[in-house]
Amino acid sequence: QMSAKSQICSIWLGSETGILKGVSLTKKQAFNFCEMSCLSRDQEVCVMAWGDPHESEVLVGSVNGTVKTFSTDKGIFTATRECGDPSQGRFTGLAVTDSSMITCVESGLLKVWKEGSTETVEINVGNGICRMQQNPSQRHRVATGGKENPLKVWDLERPDKPIFTAKNVAHDWLDMRVPVWVRDIGFIPDSDKIVTCTGHHQVRVYDPSTPQRRPVLEARFGEYPLTALSLPASQGTVVVGNTHGELAILDLRKGLVRGCLKGLAGAVRGLQCHPSLPLVASCGLDRFLRVHSLEDRSLQHKVYLKSRLNCVLLSSRDLEVSGSSVSDRASF
Amino acid sequence: MDSNEATTSESVSKKKGKTKKVKRKVKSDEAPVQEMEQAEGEETEKKSESGPCFPPTFSVSEIKNKQRRHSMFLKLKEEKRKAPPKEVPKTIENQRIYDETTVNPEDEEVAFDEGTDEFSAYFNRLTNPKVLITTSDRPRGRTVRFCEQLATVIPHAHVYYRRGLALKRVIPQCVSRGFTYLMVINEDRKVPNGLVLCHLPDGPTAHFKVSNVRLRKEMKRRGKDPTEHVPEVILNNFTTRLGHSIGRMFAALFPHDPQFVGRQVATFHNQRDFIFFRFHRYIFKNEKKVGIQELGPRFTLKLRSLQKGTFDSKFGEYEWVHKRHEMDSSRRKFHL
Numbered sequence: 001q002m003s004a005k006s007q008i009c010s011i012w013l014g015s016e017t018g019i020l021k022g023v024s025l026t027k028k029q030a031f032n033f034c035e036m037s038c039l040s041r042d043q044e045v046c047v048m049a050w051g052d053p054h055e056s057e058v059l060v061g062s063v064n065g066t067v068k069t070f071s072t073d074k075g076i077f078t079a080t081r082e083c084g085d086p087s088q089g090r091f092t093g094l095a096v097t098d099s100s101m102i103t104c105v106e107s108g109l110l111k112v113w114k115e116g117s118t119e120t121v122e123i124n125v126g127n128g129i130c131r132m133q134q135n136p137s138q139r140h141r142v143a144t145g146g147k148e149n150p151l152k153v154w155d156l157e158r159p160d161k162p163i164f165t166a167k168n169v170a171h172d173w174l175d176m177r178v179p180v181w182v183r184d185i186g187f188i189p190d191s192d193k194i195v196t197c198t199g200h201h202q203v204r205v206y207d208p209s210t211p212q213r214r215p216v217l218e219a220r221f222g223e224y225p226l227t228a229l230s231l232p233a234s235q236g237t238v239v240v241g242n243t244h245g246e247l248a249i250l251d252l253r254k255g256l257v258r259g260c261l262k263g264l265a266g267a268v269r270g271l272q273c274h275p276s277l278p279l280v281a282s283c284g285l286d287r288f289l290r291v292h293s294l295e296d297r298s299l300q301h302k303v304y305l306k307s308r309l310n311c312v313l314l315s316s317r318d319l320e321v322s323g324s325s326v327s328d329r330a331s332f
Numbered sequence: 333m334d335s336n337e338a339t340t341s342e343s344v345s346k347k348k349g350k351t352k353k354v355k356r357k358v359k360s361d362e363a364p365v366q367e368m369e370q371a372e373g374e375e376t377e378k379k380s381e382s383g384p385c386f387p388p389t390f391s392v393s394e395i396k397n398k399q400r401r402h403s404m405f406l407k408l409k410e411e412k413r414k415a416p417p418k419e420v421p422k423t424i425e426n427q428r429i430y431d432e433t434t435v436n437p438e439d440e441e442v443a444f445d446e447g448t449d450e451f452s453a454y455f456n457r458l459t460n461p462k463v464l465i466t467t468s469d470r471p472r473g474r475t476v477r478f479c480e481q482l483a484t485v486i487p488h489a490h491v492y493y494r495r496g497l498a499l500k501r502v503i504p505q506c507v508s509r510g511f512t513y514l515m516v517i518n519e520d521r522k523v524p525n526g527l528v529l530c531h532l533p534d535g536p537t538a539h540f541k542v543s544n545v546r547l548r549k550e551m552k553r554r555g556k557d558p559t560e561h562v563p564e565v566i567l568n569n570f571t572t573r574l575g576h577s578i579g580r581m582f583a584a585l586f587p588h589d590p591q592f593v594g595r596q597v598a599t600f601h602n603q604r605d606f607i608f609f610r611f612h613r614y615i616f617k618n619e620k621k622v623g624i625q626e627l628g629p630r631f632t633l634k635l636r637s638l639q640k641g642t643f644d645s646k647f648g649e650y651e652w653v654h655k656r657h658e659m660d661s662s663r664r665k666f667h668l
Contacts, residue, residue, distance in 0.1 A: 032441065265655065
């Protein structure tokens with residue numbers, strides 16, 4: 001039964017074929033939640049988010065502009081909502097506050113959809129957005145960034161002007177302007193700081209509480225664009241992934257590479273750290289979901305999921321009932 | 333029962349001279365002793381069968397009595413027939429570690445993925461292939477001749493001189509002129525050593541390492557030059573998901589309907605992650621016998637990376653990158 005399958009899944013993934021996949025690490029099984037007969041490429045999943053703090057609903061945003069609600073208890077899609085059209089670009093961010101849903105598309109149109117009413121609050125955040133992320137502690141604040149679009153933090157209660165706009169770094173050693181390409185954003189818990197990773201393989205930390213609008217810390221990793229970023233439960237580090245399949249743990253105090261996580265062969269599209277356990281789940285173009293342990297950087301689980309994967313969502317509950325996560329390296 | 337077993341085991345252990353009696357050891361002692369007894373029994377049986385004891389080195393032909401000699405020969409044949417069957421030798425292909433991405437033909441999801449990917453336009457017969465072959469800048473003799481021969485092998489292929497142009501600027505121009513493939517042969521020290529195969533509208537780009545290039549005049553016992561007929565295509569052993577993508581990439585190079593009148597066939601054979609390209613002309617001598625003549629160039633390819641999207645080595649997203657230290661650690665693991 002679909003509800004039994006969806007209740008045991010602890011990791012949710014969205015693929016390019018439009019299929020929502022649920023993975024249960026304890027049972028070592030992966031399930032597809034979709035209708036096989038009505039698959040199409042324009043239902044490709046771009047963004048995923050939890051619909052509520054209890055993690056009983058998953059919101060799935062597709063290329064054709066629809067946001068579907070999937071209930072993890074019942075195992076079916078309960079609602080579909082038209083939130084834009086493909087001409088505006090793909091979804092780059094999806095978030096939920098109290099009773100409203102926030103969506104952002106590539107053209108820069110950030111919309112707040114209120115539950116029950118058709119009126120929306122719209123903000124234009126600039127063109128070429130690559131990512132919109134919500135502050136998990138102050139849920140009315142969102143940050144956006146993109147190609148030639150610097151990091152901006154918006155307060156949804158005062159939507160006319162951003163509360164923080166980042167300034168570009170000084171000219172480089174050739175006295176040329178450094179290009180801006182923010183690919184992913186993360187909010188550091190218990191502080192005001194924001195960390196971003198760029199397409200020019202830089203990781204930058206900004207602090208809006210200080211008058212300095214330039215990055216407080218800048219670190220470089222690799223030679224390829226960084227595509228995904230995630231902050232683990234333990235403070236002071238960040239996990240980044242690039243288009244070559246290199247995952248690295250960077251230290252945020254000095255900006256040095258703590259270590260690399262091996263195994264990926266394709267570009268990293270989705271990365272998420274578990275809220276309490278030292279685990280990180282990564283998915284990408286090589287059609288695998290990998291779960292690494294952050295303590296010893298070893299591969300804990302590897303799952304083959306036949307389509308290219310775009311995003312990953314981890315549930316906060318314990319991924320393995322057995323407790324010890326070092327034992328099995330089985331793949332499905 | 334238990335006491336009897338204990339006594340027999342005691343006697344066995346005493347015979348063997350062991351003093352310790354551990355249950356597990358007792359059981360293991362019993363088993364080999366039983367085997368030994370059986371073996372002894374067999375030997376005695378054999379000895380009784382052969383009759384009078386012969387010296388160890390003798391052959392059947394030394395027996396002067398014709399009837400006895402004949403019966404001995406038949407017994408020898410019988411024993412040979414009962415010999416254990418021939419063992420299958422272990423090869424690296426036999427011992428290959430099972431790849432979990434191996435495509436199951438009935439898989440719906442993979443079928444949908446392949447039915448709607450970048451090659452779907454070709455496989456649904458909406459476009460015809462048109463290939464542009466070029467090289468890295470300033471190619472030397474061998475590479476130039478290789479390109480010309482490739483252009484005869486692949487139908488609707490055109491060779492253009494590179495003139496130092498940037499590939500990122502060449503690609504939009506190719507798309508506007510209706511090309512479906514861009515093939516760039518990289519040259520190093522007067523010998524072709526790399527191949528970038530880019531599917532044009534917005535398709536994947538594969539980067540290969542080319543080795544062992546043999547031009548037409550270096551081939552022994554070759555046939556006459558290939559004709560303009562469209563060849564058949566054989567793709568061997570592309571089993572994994574990545575192998576499927578690469579196999580489809582090669583298939584989309586050639587037009588759909590082969591002209592069997594031409595009797596030409598191009599083969600891409602994958603073995604141990606190396607792809608061997610051969611071009612033959614075949615002729616059926618009768619129902620069961622075929623003669624083949626190798627024509628055309630011969631080369632080996634090894635996949636280095638597969639990138640989603642057209643050629644953009646710096647900012648593109650890679651679907652598969654060959655990482656030597658992680659992927660080549662086992663001699664029995666292959667990816668294609």
